[in-house]
Amino acid sequence: MDLFRKKSVDQLVSESTPLKRTMHTFDLTMLGIGAIIGTGIFVLTGKGALTAGPALSVSFLLAAICCGFAGLCYAEFASMAPVSGSAYSYAYLAFGELIAFIIGWDLILEYALQAATVSAGWSGYFNKLLEGFGLHLPVELTAAYGTTPGVTTYFNLPGFVIVLLITWVLSIGINQTKRTNDIMVMIKLIIIVLFIVCTVWFVNPANWHPFSPYGIYTFQPGSTQPYGIVPAASIVFFSFIGFDAVSSSAEETVNPNKTLPKGILLSLAISTVLYIVMTFIMTGVVPYKEFANFIDAPVAGVILATGLNWLAVIVNLGALIGMTTVMLVQLYGQSRICYAMSRDGLFPEFFGHVHEKYRTPFKGTWFFGILTAIAGGFININVLFELVNIGTLSAFIIVSAGILWMRKTQPDAHRGFKAPLVPFTPIISIVFCFILIAGLNWETWVRFAIWFGLGLIVYFGYSRKRSKLEHTNAPEVTDDYVEAAEAGTTK
Template identity: 75%
Template sequence: MDLMRKKSVDDILKNQSPLKRTLRTWDLVFLGIGAIIGTGIFVLTGKGALTAGPGLSLSFLIAAICCGFAGLCYAEFASIAPVSGSAYTYSYIAFGEMIAFIIGWDLMLEYALGAATVSVGWSGYFNSLLESIGIHIPTVLTAAAGTTPGVHTIFNLPAFCIVLLITAIISIGINSTKHVNDTMVFIKLAVIVLFIVCTVWFIKPANWHPFAPFGAYTFHHGTAMGIIPAASIVFFSFIGFDAVSSSSEETINPSKTIPRGILISLAVSTVLYIIMTLIMTGVVKYTAFANYLNEPILAVLHHTGQGWLAALVSVGAILGMTTVILVDLYGQSRISYSMARDGLLPKFFGDVNEKYQTPFKGTWFFGILTAFAGGFINLNILSDLVNIGTLSAFVLVSAGILVLRKTQPDLHRGFRVPGAPFTPIIAMVFCFVLIGGLNWQTWLRFLIWLALGLAVYFGYSHRNSQLHTNK
């Protein structure tokens, strides 16, 4: 049983894709920013500030450096094999089929569960906006059962509906997805810039002292605190930038535009995250975010007496998280499409609609599952699963660069990771540090997910793989 059979770059590039190439560099930059800027600024800064204090800005920087080094590795792979599939395809080239399947399985966890998790945060801001204009959704339809102790809830209707709406947009073509994403990203960036301009004047440097009240890593009342644990939390903010590499088959000149899209979007997002966290922890004492855990920006607005900005910020938050959901669902559909094309998932997921030129059926299948997950499941304890799955993919992509530099040094590379082999090694070290900040329950759930994946691989994928059937 050949578990490590590999696909060659030549064989991958021979595939004639039915997907339409329309994306350019700035479309990919906006796609990356759409994936990154959202939950991190509008939700996670509250929990992150309580974990790291004003040092949260360093936590974002650590997470960004991890993603930046990994992003360089993604960029080289994208220039070698500019096709859909992201880390899944790259692992197929470097390590072989079983590892590739496991990474594809992890990416489905990252994108689908990530989109469901963000949809819950989206629902919170959407409900707040409706409340501000006098519209009230019944409490039982605002969250999954058991989400809030003492509050009777059954189903998160807004989360369910937004996922279905975005699924519809993605399913009818990349052009509609691109235009919707670009518009929403532009508006949310404008809201963020407005927030910065209006609040920077209220900074009190005394609020930054002590800058790192819990140090780099410590235990406080049995909970991991400090800059490193906070980096493990806010890493979720950067998840999704790798979806840019999933768009390779729909990108014009992908060997150049994919690396540019990944690196520019990461750079812009990191700068904005650091500026925002410094302003927020400078305007109010970090301990104040305990009362605004899910809507931390509102703490700043109330403190500065700029209530008039609250509605605009809510709109920015809604749009910000909408684009994150959009990019996650887009990445999910392209990963399952690539795996189905290789025979590792049923052909249903790789069926491209002639009218829309998208994997229509697979997009709707995972969109509906994600909508129900956001509507019915309490995702608070599962979000770390997204982090560990993504970090595992980053480790393998980084290791794959080292393997291919050794085994296939003559491959055409439109982009080369600078500083190799040190850069990929540094990327892996950062990933392992962030994985170390996650709790043992997350590891256990991740191992269960991997066990389910191996059951699917040995039960279906191995014998239906194109590499097996084409022998």
């Protein structure tokens, strides 16, 4: 038994796919921006400002640099092996099956938790939009149980419904998905630019002093939560998660060797500029300590401070659209990861089933869509969002290390794009990832270790025996075949 058996580049590329190739550079860039710009601007800037002060813009830049170096590594892998699966497939190529499975298992949790977490924020903005029109949902149906202190809530109905609607769009075809995403991202960008143009005139430079009240990293008396630029970067790193999902669209992309690297890097660059400009303006309009008064809706609080009440309705709409695209891309990426793992035999065949008409992994899309909707509807998972960060950072480390290994072991493999300044680029990526991981609290490490342990149980209990690589020269590996093999009745 070889736990580290690998796929070759030829094996990955030659695997036939029934998925439909329709994505171009513009679509991939919109997909990346759709995943990146959302919760970061409309929700996390509040907590980030309280953690770093006006230096939040530096925290965003630090997180962006980490993602930028990792993005260069993703771009090289995507051009070398343009297949579904993102970091899972790249780990299979560089380090073998066990590492690939763990990363795939990690990404499934990442995408599901982020989509469920964002659905809670989406629900909050949706309820505020309804209130603007004099409409009110029963308070018990506005959030999961225990989400709002002092208020009795049981079920996040708006979040549950939006996740199911997104799942339906994803299940009926990639053309419908990309058109929906492209339109929503363009509207979102227009609203963000409108916010910048309207609020920049209210900036008071005195609010930027002191610029970095907590320095690089510090603990406040009586607090277990670290403060400063690095801890804030660890928090807002959540904002950039999603560009890696772009690489999972490889088998639905036209000319992926060239378009995937462009889509990944363009979406990161555009999003970083917008984040930095937004945080400069927000902390310039409102003193950073006042974000405690509207930590869950920081953009709305900034608008309230300017007196531009008419802008609030428009920005609420932008927040809804922004978070919708984030959920769409995360659920899309999750279904493609599961599709790739199922095709390799590491997950049940159910998740690899492709609908004849829609040419999407239909069953797997609905399975995880329903689970995510239920999680966001009933469970207070806001305390778990940092698990998304540590999971993504772990995937970035594996992909960056994979570039170092592949350059050494397969220097002549075809690469449509080469990350510059190797080995420095992947090494810097790894260092930045470890710095951001260090900014997370110890509870996150414990939860991640538990999920990691569950993944090992699934691999050794199910996936190892059903791996297609384990049975490369054997009959097709179905559940019936594995049962027969265990009984010693195969021929």
